Amino acid sequence: MAGGSRSTRVTITQIAREAGVSTSTVSKVLNGHGDVAEDTRTLVESVMRRNGYHRRPSRQRGTLVDVVLNELDSDWSLEIVRGADEVLHSAGMDMVLSVVHGRSEETRQWLDRLAARRSAGVVLVVSELSDRQRERLAAMGVPLVLVDPVGGTTEDIPTVGATNWSGGMSGTSHLIELGHRRIAHIGGPAELNCAQARADGFGTAMQRAGLTVPQEYVNHGEFNERSGYAQAQALLDLPEPPTAVFAASDLQALGAYEAMRERGLRAPDDLSVVGFDDLPLARRVSPPLTTVRQPILEMSTLATRTLLRLMDGETLENPRVELATRLVVRDSTRRVTGD
């Protein structure tokens, strides 16, 4: 679809004629008006698709760029917003910030509002659009960049992520090098690519070291503290608990801290703990958390810069980028004793 023949553009009139509707109906579909029958909307959209209809790219269509987050619940989201703000404001653009709470209904409403007010482009963070929604953006000529993409690789939409798999490898290898053998993984949502890549990195590091991982040593849940707490409780209840855990997020690692505290246990003496993210609080908690650093701010600035380039009609040589993660060793991990 991308880079299609912009020189021989079809017009709204042609779309209208082919769909057998008025130009004002086509215009309503493009602008997200609610008063178009569902059948008509589907028909018009399919005609636009068939003809490769795209609105002209969009610098001239105002100074608003949409940044869409799933949640606004931690320093992770704060860094994303900061990065986008830096780039947009130096470009003289404004950021429209939306939070969709992982609900498709809220995503739909956001997209309706976007269509009504125009947007020059979208940075979508850890969220998903249906194929239909992506096509709607494309038909409106609104370019899209994904940060930390949730789903499978999505055709030719540019993405910026972190090297989650390598990060999972290095966090786990660190524990193996400290002599740990019974290592568990506190995982994120299995349906998210980033979480699954971290879990796979963990698995590969264990396998390469010739270590077997009991099935009950690998679990999945949300990235939050409560899920980390619950998963750690289950691990500590096992007849043979692990001596170390690699958590898929810092917040989950803090949940593990909490589960240990309740039992009078403490990292790293009773359990070595590695997190993922390196949120600002990772160095402030007690003990300061060993973790795999994600360059969140850089991911966000790169994604936003990429969007500006798309808005200028540039072609990207590298539409899918992963920025390096890096192990940060602090005080929550230590050499295994006994075992």
Added chain:
Amino acid sequence: MAGGSRSTRVTITQIAREAGVSTSTVSKVLNGHGDVAEDTRTLVESVMRRNGYHRRPSRQRGTLVDVVLNELDSDWSLEIVRGADEVLHSAGMDMVLSVVHGRSEETRQWLDRLAARRSAGVVLVVSELSDRQRERLAAMGVPLVLVDPVGGTTEDIPTVGATNWSGGMSGTSHLIELGHRRIAHIGGPAELNCAQARADGFGTAMQRAGLTVPQEYVNHGEFNERSGYAQAQALLDLPEPPTAVFAASDLQALGAYEAMRERGLRAPDDLSVVGFDDLPLARRVSPPLTTVRQPILEMSTLATRTLLRLMDGETLENPRVELATRLVVRDSTRRVTGD
């Protein structure tokens, strides 16, 4: 100015005639176009002011509400954004988020962009507008609500803050009740009302308890960790250091933790520490921080709801509101020993 006679509205044509310019020039001034001579802009604005010209209130003018922050650097800002998002998105509005870094140039640029794209209203957080800038918003018919207002009381502009003075009193009284006599204050920027109110609450609590405060026990700086660190260093270097400090922010309190750590000291045994804000990290640091809780999320949602009411043309019975702060006792304070 507020509540002026909307029934007998002057028109752009009348403004243009009186100012001796074209209507398109008046329109350019209203819309923030750059190509109007400074003298002309000043003239047109003064004629608008003299005639009490206001644009019609603004629900019909789109779904964008501006939220302007000074910084995006802590959970404090995150809570503000979350609160605004909740209210705006349930009202079907979008949030344009801008960060002006305390620079008047960035505020000016933001205001130019706002004028060009229209905005239904503004929530301005810990920031300042010049009289001129406020008048420009008023002339555009864009209502304004201030959160945690920086400067003096600004005529009839609605504000939402926290009971900073009472909070300063209660944080300090807690230390006095624990038997402390040598209590210092790590202050925020003296030019900010919220910081000065906290310092005054501290001073009054000390005075009522009949305690004298040496001049070198009260300092001012930024709300950040570095400033707290520097102020704590100076206090610990005194021939007679305090046994307790009341810091004007949690981050400053954490800076004091750091200064103590460097000297092998620790709260609460060597120094009792009280913070202000109750950021999420306050309960996670070691020792968990005793602090004065600000209802940041509530401040933000109330301010945004107030803005929506203004946009609907409602009259506010209480344009200036302070929400209650509350002492949260954790482990960084203890009864004084010796002295």
